Amino acid sequence: MNNSVIVLVEHLRGNIVDITYEMLGVGKKIAQHLNVPLLALVIGKDVSKLTPNLGLADSVLLLDDEKLEITPPQLTAKLVENVYKQKQASILLLACTNITAGVGPILARRLDLPFINFCKTFRFENGDLFLTSQLYGGKILSEVKLIDNKGIVGIYPGSFPLDAGKSDRTAPVEELEVPDFVPEPSFKKYIEPELGDIDITKENILVSVGRGIQNKDNIEIAEELAEAIGGAVSASRPVVDQGWLPLTRQVGKSGMIVKPKLYLALGISGAPEHQEGMKNSETILAINTDPKAPIFNIAHYGVVGDLFEIVPILTEKLKQRKG
Ligand SMILES: Cc1cc2nc3c(=O)[nH]c(=O)nc-3n(C[C@H](O)[C@H](O)[C@H](O)COP(=O)(O)OP(=O)(O)OC[C@H]3O[C@@H](n4cnc5c(N)ncnc54)[C@H](O)[C@@H]3O)c2cc1C
Structure with missing residues (x-):
């Protein structure tokens, strides 16, 4: 039936x-x-x-x-x-x-x-x-x-x-009538996961960094851009594995699934496990030195170039526009 x-x-x-x-x-x-x-x-x-x-x-x-x-x-x-x-x-x-x-x-x-x-x-x-x-x-x-x-x-x-x-x-x-039952196994306690400072699944704009960012100190470049554009910083898995950002910022298969209005991928190759977490973003903009990086297959806008050259200019322009 x-x-x-x-x-x-x-x-x-x-x-x-x-x-x-x-x-x-x-x-x-x-x-x-x-x-x-x-x-x-x-x-x-x-x-x-x-x-x-x-x-x-x-x-x-x-x-x-x-x-x-x-x-x-x-x-x-x-x-x-x-x-x-x-x-x-x-x-x-x-x-x-x-x-x-x-x-x-x-x-x-x-x-x-x-x-x-x-x-x-x-x-x-x-x-x-x-x-x-x-x-x-x-x-x-x-x-x-x-x-x-x-x-x-x-x-x-x-x-x-x-x-x-x-x-x-x-x-x-x-x-409906709840049938008699003996829960097996039974629920004992709900353990809250560690909360991050921000919830990247709720952000409209994400500035996401990958291994191309090279080290923890350079994440500042992405943070400045995020501040200028009104977004938050997220990351690919290697950045989190290195301890440069907490797990709550990781996008992808073993991280968060995000769907922001704008996803900026800086130095991220676009492996399937990463794409799984962000490919439904409304607009994807990728900056990568490698023109063959798979992220360009799903990006709406792509810049083949060095993020260390492009991102500070972008941040400056956004600040000027705001000012
Ligand atoms: C079970 C499993 C689960 C996984 N889960 C996740 C997950 O949740 N999230 C995730 O992200 N990954 C996950 N991964 C890992 C995934 O397979 C990739 O290894 C990872 O996404 C690669 O991260 P990346 O793009 O930052 O690094 P890379 O693949 O090393 O790419 C770095 C990119 O930076 C570019 N680059 C370098 N220098 C510059 C520069 N100066 N300017 C601009 N571009 C530059 C390079 O051209 C390159 O494309 C998982 C893997 C497995 C097996």
Whole structure:
């Protein structure tokens, strides 16, 4: 039966996480194609207050209980499995993030469904849903056709627009009965990660430095440019590995995924692992001495040249303009 599309709402410390809106936007389009309702499933403790933000869904399903403060993947999977069966769903969308990691494979086994993770695009052809997922950090894109339009889909953050998942309307809420369970393993304590001085995922302009910056002292050049242009400094992995900037500033596969309005890449070659974290930036400007550097394949503007010559001039011009 294909009677609904379900989005597993992702939230953290009382707030809906952005990926939820990406999933709702995708879910709405799929549900419209399949001519079925879109359901937003919220699992947690004191989560009823989140429901007014989920207006794009045709209805919101609520599993709200003290014991569900943080649910390990086994438990989340068990709860979602019940709802998937109860609502005779066809597609389940969940987030490809650390919060939901582990749920997809367990569910796929329990429901005997395919799990397509790292999904970045989708399309319909002759009524069939095709999904493209990113493998090996973006080196391979694989397109998969879902048999009978049934499956579990992990949405890769930053791949779809947030606004498409937002709505001013209020969706009806259905409170579901929380089944008896013994959490195994159980949630003991939430340990906050070390906070950086700034959150690079929230910045509109990033001046990002790579190994081409040569040493810690030279980062000052990027900081001056960032100050003049009103942005923050981020970095590629080698800069962080050397201890020149903290891990909270790292962009890429093992760092942060950023999407600023402007991303300036200074002395960054543009390895796939770096691109993975910044290629969806609105505008990318790269400065690199090597005309064959892969960063130029994705940059909107490129300057082949020495950053130590160009950046101080750029900073000076920006300061003059401000003055
Ligand atoms: C599992 C895994 C995860 C990874 N995660 C990440 C990640 O999260 N983020 C990340 O960034 N990397 C990551 N990497 C590393 C990645 O593969 C690259 O090694 C790294 O991105 C390269 O950083 P870079 O561009 O700063 O250095 P390089 O590749 O050494 O490039 C330096 C660039 O600077 C240019 N240059 C040199 N001097 C100047 C100058 N004076 N002016 C202008 N240009 C100059 C050079 O032409 C060159 O293109 C990961 C790797 C693995 C295997």
